[in-house]
Every structure is written in structure tokens, then in C-alpha cells.
Amino acid sequence: MSTQYNIPVGAQHISLLEPLHFKFTTENEKIIKTEANVGYVHRGIEQACCSKFKFRQVSFVVGRVCGLCSISHTTCYSQVAEKLLKLDIPKRAKYLRMLVIELDRIHSHLLCLSHVAENSGFEALFMKTMRHREFSMELLEAVCGNRIQYDFSIIGGVARDLRTDVAQSILDKFKIFRPQLDELVDIYKTNWSLSLKNKGIGVLSKEDAIRLNVVGPFARASGLGVDVRNETEELLPWKEVGFEIITDTAGDVHARNMVRLKEIYVSMKIIENIINGLPEGDLISDTKAFPEGEAVNRIEAPRGELFYYAKGNKTQVLERLKIKAPTFSNIPAMVETFTNNEYASVPAIIGSYDPCLSCTSR
């Protein structure tokens, strides 16, 4: 047996956006064991939501759980609160929520792809992807009023209407973006130097994906077709606006890139359908009731299934709020997928997981 070395990565590292600590045990450059430590960003949001904030304020607080998928958090909380209040929301509000969720997915996926490119050592592709990503931030600012932390979903509906000129500008910018995305797909798919760092690296088989309960693009790249948008219809009508599931079979970093790129096409199709068929009506339906009983809700965040549980007791303050974020489900698979890969490919693999630690530890 050759010598084993322990190599720590994190909590502060150039390839990490967030404090995340991995301890690798390596043997001849090959990783044989990994330990993950993810609790650096625990802030105590769940406890504060049940004691400090009233239930109508909580939708703004849970948006601050994560800056990348804040619309998923606010929408999921709003839906679970609407279940407690027994409130039906207008159809226009549902469509606008879907619109912003999909715009958010575009910017999140492009950020992840650029991060993979940077961590693979392809700085020029990072810059190119980030340049093409800016249009989605501009659109989010035009629709919601802020580049990140758009408190768009509130209990009962949405906070802002979609102006017709903004809707037109979304369609116009998509026309510019589509050839740029085609070019990006071409680079990510066929670039030889990128494929050295991506193809066959960090493979997760379908059996392992089922066994380790993986969600999101990570699972879909392994051939496991799990998507909440495919399963739930009653709260947000995904099928109506042309959702289709994207899967790949290889399960490596390259397959994850491909799944994310193809999902951007689906998101663009959904947004175009929403804008072309946006129903008229109110933006918000209000009630004076207080939350009562228990409810759960699921939604597909850019990283996978987001789960909320809430319990109310007919007062202004919730009794319990539980958030289970997608990355939390993926940690066991993340730790296992490193095994038998070279230490040099670790940054690219971490990037391809698209981990969101502030979601995980709340």
C-alpha cells in the first residue's frame, strides 16, 4: 500500500464561492475517501421565522436563505402559506411566478456552467458565459426591480405586474440570446481541451443515483428522470406551458453541463409560451385569515427539489417552518462521486455539483 495523504480544500478556496470544507484522503493522486463539512453558513433562519417574524414577513426572510434561487424559496413558502390559509391565487399570478422561476433558472444554470469552465481551467469560456449571462440579470431587474433578491412572490400572489414593453423586451433579448446559446452549446459539447477535464470525470451511475437519493440536474444527468415540474400540476401548471424533462445517461461532468444547457432551451420555450398566453386578471388575492394546520409543498429550484413544511396555530407567528434544500439531498452522492477521481479534477467536479451551501445550512 502506498502512502496516503490528507488534503484539505476550503473553507476559503479560489474555486469555492462559499465556505465549504472537503477533506480528501489521496493515494497516488487518486482520491479514496472524502469528508464534507457544510455547516459554515448556518444562520438560524428557521428559528427566526418561527419567533421573530410574522408569517407575512417570512416570505421576504426565506428569500435571503439563498441568493441564487431566492424566487424558488419565496414561491415555495408563499404556496405553503396559501395552503395553510386555504387561499386560491389568480391564474395570472401563477403564470408570472413561473416566468420569474424560469428566468432565475437561466441565470443560475449559466452561472454554474461558467463556474465549471473556470474550475476546469478554461478562463475564456468563463468570461464568455458570464457575458452572455448578463442579459438574464437585466431581464430580472426589468421584471422584478432588483438584480438579485427579487421579492416577487408574496402570500396571495405576486408583487409586481409584467409591463407589456418589458414582455416585448424579453422576447427581443431571447432572439439575440438564442444564437449565443447555440455557440455555447457547441463549445461545451465539442471543445477538446474542456472534454479532457469533463468527459468521464466524476461519474455517478444511475443505480447510485437511485440509492443515494439524488435530485436536480445532478440526477437527471445520470439518467434518473426526477423533476418536480413533471410531478405536480395543481399549484403551478407546468405542462400547460410546455415543460419537458431533459435527461442524459453518462452521469459525468460533461453530461451535467449538457443537461443544464438543454434546460435553458426548455426554460426559454416556457417563458415565450407564458408571455404569449398570459391570462388577464388580478395579481393578488387577499384574506384576513391566520395560518392553521400543517402543510408541505415541493418546488423545482434550479438545483433540484425544494421542500417546505409549515405549521400554524392561528396566530401571526408560525409554530414551525422546515426547509429542506436540494443540495442537502445531494451531499451523500457528492461525497461518494469524488472516489477514484484524480485530485486535479476536484474543482471541476465541485463546480458541476452546483452546490448551494447557504440553502443547505440555512
Next chain:
Amino acid sequence: MALNKFRTKSPWILHYNAGSCNGCDIEILACLAPKYDIERFGMINTGNPKQSDIMLVTGPVTKRSRERLVDIYSQMPEPKVVIACGSCGCSGGVFRGMYNCEGGIDQYIPVDVYVPGCGCRPEQIIAGVVEALAILEKKTKDMEGSVKLHNDPIEQDGQTNRREVAAVI
């Protein structure tokens, strides 16, 4: 000195997330990207505290990340400037009073520039960094001003003892 010129013309930044929601972090990343392009001020994102001049910190300091924050700060060479990005980095923001948050970066390390906003816009970050450049220049001048010694070094036990020498800037 030539080094000073390069330091102000090309400061290297270090980014640390002390429990933020990622919002300000992706805006810092957007600053490095072509649209806002912070590199035209000569800035490069480094992962190494020992090579950095400007530290960009986001987030309310959580109890687990505060030791790392102080550790990284103390590893940076003088002169150094700290920029607190985002509302929660400045004061704790929405997380102020939560049981695992300390409420602001200035509770633990000295902050020179505060960038407000939730999340802070790239334009604001660039304005904060440009302000930090002036502070960096001033700190460099202060450091290299003429130093007057309180006491002369004394001969003790056959060798020069400089322990009692205190400097006044």
C-alpha cells in the same frame, strides 16, 4: 518606491463569504465578468490571502466562520483594506439578532468601506473598490512615513537589545 505604484495600479482582491446568501458573491463574480470588468482597474481575484491587498467580505459573520475570517485577515500583509459588501455585511441586515449570527463584519475586523444594498449592485461594488484604492494609497503613505525612535538601542550582555525601542509615526 516602484512597488507602491504597482500596488495602487494593480491591487489584488480576496473574496471571503462569511455566511452570506450568495447574492453579493455572484455580484462580485459579475464584477469580474466582461460587462462590469473590474480588471480594468488591474484587479485580479486571488485565492491566496498572502498575496492580496483588498479583502471583499460578504455576509453576517456566523459563529463558525468568524475564526476563519479573523485568520484570513491576519494572514494578509499590510497595507490592507477591507470592504464589507451588502447590508448584512455592514450591519447584519435581515439576519441581525438570529442566534448564530454576529451582526456585521466590523464586530471582528476593522472595515474601511461599507457597500450597502441587498444585494449590492456591481456598480456599487466598483464604487466601493475605487474608494478603497484611495484608502490603500493613504495607508501605504502612512506606513512609509519617517519613523522616529523613542529610545536608542542599548548594548546588553554583549549584544544589541532593540526590545525597548518604540516607534512613533
